[in-house]
Amino acid sequence: MKAMTYEEARKLLGAVAQTVPDSLTCDNCFRLMSEYADAELLGRERPETLTAVRIHFSQCPCCAYEYVALLEAIRAAGDFDVITSPLA
Amino acid sequence: MPAQKAKDSSEPLLNGWCERLRDGAAGREIAISELRSYLHRGLSQALASRYGGHVDPEDIAQKAVLKILSSLDTYRGESRFTTWAMSIAVRLGISELRRRHYQGISLDSSTTGEALRVTLEDTENGSAESSSRRRSLLNRLEELINGNLTDRQRYVIRGVLNGLPVEEIAARLQSNRNAIYKLVHDARLRLRAGFEATGVTADDIMDILR
Numbered sequence A: 001m002k003a004m005t006y007e008e009a010r011k012l013l014g015a016v017a018q019t020v021p022d023s024l025t026c027d028n029c030f031r032l033m034s035e036y037a038d039a040e041l042l043g044r045e046r047p048e049t050l051t052a053v054r055i056h057f058s059q060c061p062c063c064a065y066e067y068v069a070l071l072e073a074i075r076a077a078g079d080f081d082v083i084t085s086p087l088a
Numbered sequence B: 001m002p003a004q005k006a007k008d009s010s011e012p013l014l015n016g017w018c019e020r021l022r023d024g025a026a027g028r029e030i031a032i033s034e035l036r037s038y039l040h041r042g043l044s045q046a047l048a049s050r051y052g053g054h055v056d057p058e059d060i061a062q063k064a065v066l067k068i069l070s071s072l073d074t075y076r077g078e079s080r081f082t083t084w085a086m087s088i089a090v091r092l093g094i095s096e097l098r099r100r101h102y103q104g105i106s107l108d109s110s111t112t113g114e115a116l117r118v119t120l121e122d123t124e125n126g127s128a129e130s131s132s133r134r135r136s137l138l139n140r141l142e143e144l145i146n147g148n149l150t151d152r153q154r155y156v157i158r159g160v161l162n163g164l165p166v167e168e169i170a171a172r173l174q175s176n177r178n179a180i181y182k183l184v185h186d187a188r189l190r191l192r193a194g195f196e197a198t199g200v201t202a203d204d205i206m207d208i209l210r
Helices: A006-017 A026-041 A048-059 A061-077 B002-006 B012-021 B028-048 B057-070 B081-101 B128-148 B151-161 B166-172 B177-197 B202-209
Strands: none
Touching: A006 B128, A006 B151, A006 B177, A006 B202, A026 A048, A026 A061, A026 B081, A026 B177, A048 A061, A061 B028, A061 B081, B012 B028, B012 B081, B028 B057, B028 B081, B057 B081, B081 B166, B128 B151, B128 B177, B128 B202, B151 B166, B151 B177, B166 B177, B177 B202
16 A cells, blocks of 8 residues: 655644544535525524534535535525526 | 515425426426526536536536436425525536546555555654654554554545545445545544544644644
């Protein structure tokens, strides 16, 4: 197996130092992600139940990356529900 | 005020999406078309700058619409419908981007069961004491990786260090993202516990790396 470089070891050690217990799987985080996003986008206080999402994001770069992309997509798409909803 | 009220996810205006998208609903095709346009607008921006942006946002939007239509019963109303729908579309798009971006990149060609060595080059910066502390930390890291982790964890850690996302490692191992994330996370917890058992705290680690 390829040896770990010093930079790789630094990266791993940094992640280890910041590791805390995580109660969510990636799929469970995904199920809560839209609620978490709306709290941010609408300026609402997040309920305690969503704290686990923040913890998961801090330890799962994949999910955190998707969350940032989600916020960007929603902001780019515009507030569809107000502007162009077929029921308006 | 109507604009403000429309943003509340509990309003019938937003929950009306589900009814309009169900089979047989009046105006269903229009609703589908508008949803697809909405997703396309968001994806065009969000996917363009990621992993080289080599996917067609229209294609992803269409795939997302199909997935959303088949998943309507899983929408629980705890977020706006459009946020929920966009989360599905973004996940599809990012997954496809990752798949294409990492297509030619494999996991380490070694087999499981091998030890993972840590090179000690580049540790000589700074004072003799700080170099000594770094070497000691790296030696301990190597001991813990090879003594406290499973073969599979070492193998997956190597994949993460190669820059592969957990999702891509899972695909290569015919596993799933949840299982691989848990392997990685558990490995990190074991390493942290191993350091703490010898009196090296997280703060010590960060201090030595500084």
